[in-house]
Amino acid sequence: MARPVSRADDNNGKRRVIEIEGLNFRYPGASRDAIRDLSLRVPAGALFGLLGPNGSGKTTLISILTGLLPAASGTVRIDGHSLPGQLHDIHAFSALVPQDYAFYPRLSVMENLRFFAGVLALPAGVRAARVQDALSVAGLADFRNARAAQLSGGLKRRLNLAIGLLNRPRLLFLDEPTVGIDPQSRRFILDAIKHIAAEGTTVVYTSHYMEEVEMLCDEIGVLDDGRLLARGTLQQLLGGGNGQGLAVTLAEVPTPAQHAALSALPGLVLDGVELKVTPTDGAGLNRVLALLAAQGVAVRRMKYGYGNLEELFLHLTGRQLRD
């Protein structure tokens, strides 16, 4: 059911920050691969959403890209640096915000930020400024002296994000950064991510919340069962050219003459008043509509493409995104 991802038009010639080719990974003792023959390119400056249900391989992929897990086969290049050989160079310009609250609950917000600034070996001259910037972007200035353990879930997420900003990364991996928080904090974090991306940082953002991905991301990859099922802009993914085609409910059953004329349409399936065709792009869609009009076929209802990513996922996998 799933279609292979088209690679010919990847990124419209933009510089690619992430290039993955034929990646496979299997956890020790597992019976099947967690990542299967995955190829992906992410252009510089993109806010790239990796959408998939829990267990689809999002965190595994992020872990491979950040050097936490070794790839079994395939090639990975991050801004021209290959993994795992040049991991040290990659660490210098990238950052990971893990799904977990990856900081110390017994330390205060400020102590956590200072600690991570210390282990990042930031120059002493810029360390304080970076900590202040991170506090400011994450809106944590009023909570600087609070113990991390005492923060609400939303503030903990913000601290998690703030730590990832300390080295001013050119490439930021955000693994489910809004899980389990209130709508207000989610809004704040999403705005902060937009702000970070607007300043030129390439952001790879994993989520199983399709609304967030739809709202936030320039480009989206749909991941399921370790495979990349689809990749493109939201418009490309939801457009009818992506497999779904055009579904038309006619006002009346076409006459034999009308039926004969419509037979020229690509991939025509006509069942009573239900007509389905598969135009590959907008021009093809126009030709279908023009033919229907020319034949005097009245249309009661029509649908082209997908209403949302949930529908796309259902089409690609036969399952709900939240299954």
Next chain:
Amino acid sequence: MPVLSLIAKEWKLLLRDWHALLLLFVMPAVFILVMSLALQDRFAAHQSVSVHYYLVNQDSGAVDAALLERLAAMREFTRLDSDAPAAELIERVKQDRAQFVVRIPKGFGAAMLGEKPQAIEMLAGPSVEPALYQLFAAALRDAISRVYLQQKLAPLAAMPGATPPNMDAATGLLHDQSLFEIGGQNKRPSAVQQNVPAWLLFAMFFIAIPLSTTWVQERQQGTYARLRSIGLGAGALLTGKLVPYLGVNLLQVVLMLLVGVYVVPWFGGASLNLGHAPLALALMALAASFAAVAYALLIANLVSTGEQAMIFTGVANLLMAALGGIMVPRFLMPPTMQAVSAYSPMGWGLEGFLDVFLRQGGIAMTAPELGLLFGFGTACLLLAGWCFGLRNSK
């Protein structure tokens, strides 16, 4: 430097962990105080045996007077005076208000040399240890034998020209000395000399609990993943734990030695003698700390949960302590158990400290224990690094 940040962070975390501080500092201090005071002088070669007994003398005459004189000469045994009847005194001994009752029956002296002598009765209280029982019985038997011989030889002594026998002449034929005695000083461990290093080592190895639970938390919370994604490897992460906890262990050493030197005497116990080899003592402290922290790092990398760390550390440490002479001093163990105890790192540490405190040893005397502890620590550290790599490759 990232490692300095890791060390500073670890100190902050530990200072805010009251449970760990209680475990690492209060527990050994309390153990040292309680055990040193409770077992005061029990280990010493010249310990003053405190034995109290009642004497019920139902006889009267020269023989029992001579016997009473002999009993009074045994200074280790204190006779409690009482006019209470024998039945009540026996009742008191049953209640452990004294250890023994000795009853000299009526006519004992007169019948001693006859065909039907009467026996002196010795009754022991319920809590009297077997060794003490034997000791008191032997002392009584010795006193009775001397009086008996004196009476038996009396006719010979009364012959013209005869010399009265000296019943104590044979005493000089035995010279007794503890092997722990050197230069006239008692070198056998006193309670404080045994208990300070013993419980100090016990607490030092318990550092595995706070270290491994913190390590497991960092792993579970994703903090290690974040640190590794920053570029920190096994070396930095292990060093970031090794150094601060080494400091904690050395602080334990200093504080517990101070407890032994100053606090135990304040409560009426003996003061700890630190020996005359500060460098050997410092090296022993460092070796034991290194072994304990490396062992803790190995546990941290072996276990998957905090609960596992607690249980494993608790059981392993109790076993090491039981085998290593922490709970029962090694010199009290039978030879087989002494041989087994040679395999306990806590035992190595204890012997090393006793080399310095008791045997006036220096680096040369402690060298075997230093080697074992540093070797054990190095092996643990290498294994911990290997486990770390193995776990993170998954």
